[in-house]
Amino acid sequence: MKLKSWVAAGALFLVSTGAAIAANLTAPEGPVILEVSGEIANLNGDGVAQFDMAMLRQLDWREIETYTSFTTGMQSFAGPTLASLLAAVGAEGDRLNATAINDYFVEIPVADADAHNVILAAEMNGKRMRIRDKGPIWVIYPLSEAEAAKKPFDTEMIWQMNRLEVLD
Amino acid sequence: MKVVQLRPTGRTLRAVVAVGIVGVLIILLLAVRGKLEGEEKRASYVMSSLSWKVSETLLESQKLVTAFVEYEDGAISRDDVIVATELLWSRMDVLQNSEFNTYKELVEAGAALQSFLDRHEEEIYDAPTLQAESVAAMRAELSKAAQTLRAIWIKDFLGDRERLHDTATQDIADARTLFERLILGCVITLAIYMIAEIRGAQQAQVRERALREQALSASEAKTNFLANVSHEIRTPLNGVIGMAQELAETPQTGEQSQMTGVILSSAELLLSTINDVLDISKIESGRLGLDSVAFLPAERIELSAALYEPAITRKGLAIEIGLHCAANQALVGDPLRFTQVVNNLVSNAVKFTEEGRITVGLSCRPLPGSDMIEVQVTVRDTGPGIPEGALTAIFEPFSQADNSTTRTHGGTGLGLTISRAICREMGGDIAVETTIGEGSTFIATFTMAKAAPNDVVASIRPVAQGPGRDLALHVPAPVDMPDVLPEPPQGRGDRPDAETVRSRILLVDDSATNRMVMKRLLKTLNADIDEAESGLDAVERATHQRYDLILMDIQMPGMDGVEATCEIRAHEQASADPERVPIIAVTANVMAHQVNTYLAQGMDRVVAKPVRKTEILDVIGEIKGGVALH
Structure with missing residues (x-):
């Protein structure tokens, strides 16, 4: 009973601390790579939360090796998890509207972030992705080679993404 | 026998194989359906995906053209032009990676765009300044390349959709051809099996018929053999019985009389046994031949x-x-x-x-x-x-x-x-x-x-x-017989006496024993008896000499008794004084239909062999108008 209470209290502390930190989102210093809007609690602009590369690197940055149906062979991607980004902006919705530089867009369920360990990849094989390489951000669902062949998330795996809107 | 045992096994095996083929056929059909459905889905996905990729490429090309124009106008920065260039660039590998690498014109158009980007990359990205003239030149070049791509796409997507579809569905067509061949192969195998089965059944039928015919002819041969043997046995038996009867009428000691009795009863028993065996063989061959x-x-x-x-x-x-x-x-x-x-x-x-x-x-x-x-x-x-x-x-x-x-x-x-x-x-x-x-x-x-x-x-x-x-050997006399009976001998001349006018009888038989037995049996008639040993001989004698009675054997080599009778009757018809001589058939062949044949052919009575004395004398007595000649 006692222990549980302590754990709960600790968890509450951590969450409120995180929220407090996020609430004070710093303004980006470098070029803005990603702009988050919609149902979010933490802002650093006019109704939006903007991220430069340095800010993204401060999120839960991961490096994974995976397969996609658009590439040949195993690829290495690096970038923050979608979950950490959503936590940082205090997202309060179920759906995400992801939009690319050229205004291509797709809807992604918020639940996928945890269910599929979705990565907002900014680097591919150790290098920043240029636009021509599907940068600045390619939404990556980690998959085995066999899974990738079935193209289960090809629609959701939007590339050249630079905007994210959190919807109810 | 071995063949008979093996054949059902072979047939079962063939049937199992046929059922197996049918099973494979069904599985194949299901597989084809599933596969084709999948392929169809994939093909339409490929089609729409390609459409999307081409149209996106066209869009990005057009956007870069617009970016060039806006840059010339000073509306956007060089970085904006670079972003537009990057976006177009990002389409290149997508287009080249597409499943449509066999689609040459499209690939060439894509390569032209790639070439444009490669040639102008340095100028757009790295040159100290981006000159308005060169931007105008790039804009014109890119516009042209984009138009070319669009023209190809319009022509093929709208005008030559079939070819496009064929290209997209090439895999399906290949799969379909393969499956069609497999199915055709199965169907042909089945058809061959069925034809073989039908042929096999036909051959089995033919074989069976041959066997049945063989068995039938074997049974027929057995029956014929029995009939011949029994006939051959009956003839000498005729002699034994006849002579034994004659012997019994001679003066004998008690012992001799007993022995004669044994001979007679043994011969009678043998005769009835032969008749039984003959009957059994007829029954077994299904040829009892009932009269009606x-x-x-x-x-x-x-x-x-x-x-x-x-x-x-x-x-x-x-x-x-x-x-x-x-x-x-x-x-x-x-x-x-x-x-x-x-x-x-x-x-x-x-x-x-x-x-x-x-x-x-x-x-x-x-x-x-x-x-x-x-x-x-x-x-x-x-x-x-x-x-x-x-x-x-x-x-x-x-x-x-x-x-x-x-x-x-x-x-x-x-x-x-x-x-x-x-x-x-x-x-x-x-x-x-x-x-x-x-x-x-x-x-x-x-x-x-x-x-x-x-x-x-x-x-x-x-x-x-x-x-x-055995009464079965007695032959019933047809009731209409009296009509055809000849005049009794008394009708000729002045009240003839048996002592003074001797009857003349022709005895026809190819067996000397039978003739001797018959002569002994007829001894009491006190008649003149001529003998003929063949049908031809009988006809010869009967046409040259008047007889009061002819005793005719039926089964003789050359001309048989029936034929001889016909000849004699024909001669009577043709002669000036048609007087009909009574003819008694003396034969072992006394089946009802045989008797009817003899009567129809001109014989007056039929007496069965072996001949019993009382019987032959009675029949002769009847023919002579009920007056016994002895």
Whole structure:
């Protein structure tokens, strides 16, 4: 009973601390790579939360090796998890509207972030992705080679993404 | 035999293989359906995906063109142009990676765009300044490349969609062709199997027919063999019986008389055995050949009883006849075979009964709803009865109730087998009821039609009979015979006397023994007897010499008796003084249809071989107008 209470209290502390930190989102210093809007609690602009590369690197940055149906062979991607980004902006919705530089867009369920360990990849094989390489951000669902062949998330795996809107 | 055993296995195997093929066929069809559905889905995905990729490429090209224009106007920065260039660049590998790498024109158009980017990358990205003239030149070049791509796309997507579709569905077509071939292969295999099966069945049928024919002809050969053998045995037997009879009439010592009696009874037994064996062979080959003439069953029963009366009296038994059937009730059937059954049952009763009585009953019962009559003959004895275990066996060939080697009663054991076959052939059967120590009752049934009022009834008068004589060999005299009888010898000349006017008889037989026997039998007639040893010889003599009577054998080498008779009759017709000589057929072939043939061919009577003296003399007496010549 006692222990549980302590754990709960600790968890509450951590969450409120995180929220407090996020609430004070710093303004980006470098070029803005990603702009988050919609149902979010933490802002650093006019109704939006903007991220430069340095800010993204401060999120839960991961490096994974995976397969996609658009590439040949195993690829290495690096970038923050979608979950950490959503936590940082205090997202309060179920759906995400992801939009690319050229205004291509797709809807992604918020639940996928945890269910599929979705990565907002900014680097591919150790290098920043240029636009021509599907940068600045390619939404990556980690998959085995066999899974990738079935193209289960090809629609959701939007590339050249630079905007994210959190919807109810 | 081996073949017969192996064939069903082979056939089963083939059937299993066929079922297997059908199974494979079904699985293939399902697989094809699934595969084609998948391929179809994939193809349409590829189609729409390609459309998307091309249109995105066109869009990005057009956007870069616009970016160039805006840059010239100073509306956007060089970085914006770079982003637009990057976006177009990002489409390149997508287009080149597409499943449509066989689509050459599209690939070439894509390569042209890639080439544009490669050539101008440095200028757009890295040159110290981006000159308005070169931007205008790039814009013009990119516009042209984009137009080319669009033209190809318009032409192929809209104008040549079929080819596009064919390209997209190439895999499907390949799969479909493969599956179609597989299915065709299965169908052909099945068809071949079915044809083989039908052919096999046909061949089996042919083989079976051949075997059946072979078996039939083998059975026929057996029957013919038996018929020939029995004929060959009957001829010498004729001599034995005839001579023994003659011998019996000569003065003899008691011992000699006894020996003659043994010879005679042995010969009679042998004769009846031969007849039984012949009957069995006919039954087994299904060629009993029943006659169908009107006759009086009651008369036959009485006759049969009369036949065995001496034997019954000799054993100290009594016989009782109960006719529950109108004496003049004429039925249509085979009188000889009917009599044969009755004789067999009565003779068995006599044989196995040591004291008491034998009761023979006849009853007729009309079958409802038809003009058929069920005739029932019961023969009851007071013999030992038949053990239950032997009730079936007594109807089996060569079997008696007492089958031990020391059995007390003789006989072939064929009588009941033959009788039952006859009854069954005549729409009935034989049943037996028996009580050990009290006696047995045999019930023979026949189903026969009522004779029509104008049917000629084959009636028979009782002639002098001896015990053990098989009545089946007696031939009924047709009732219309008196019409064709010749004038008695007295009709010629002045009241002739047997002493002064000797009859002239022609004796025709190829066997010297038979002729000698017959001559002995006819000795009492005191007639002049000429002999002919062939049909031709007989015709020769009969046409040159008047005879009062001809005794004609039937089966002779060269011209047979029937043919000779025809010749003689033809000669009579042609001559100025047509006087008809009586001809008596003397033959072992006395089946009803054979007798009818002889009569139709101009013979007047038929006497069965072996000839009994009383019988031949009686028949001759009848022909001569009822006046016995002896």
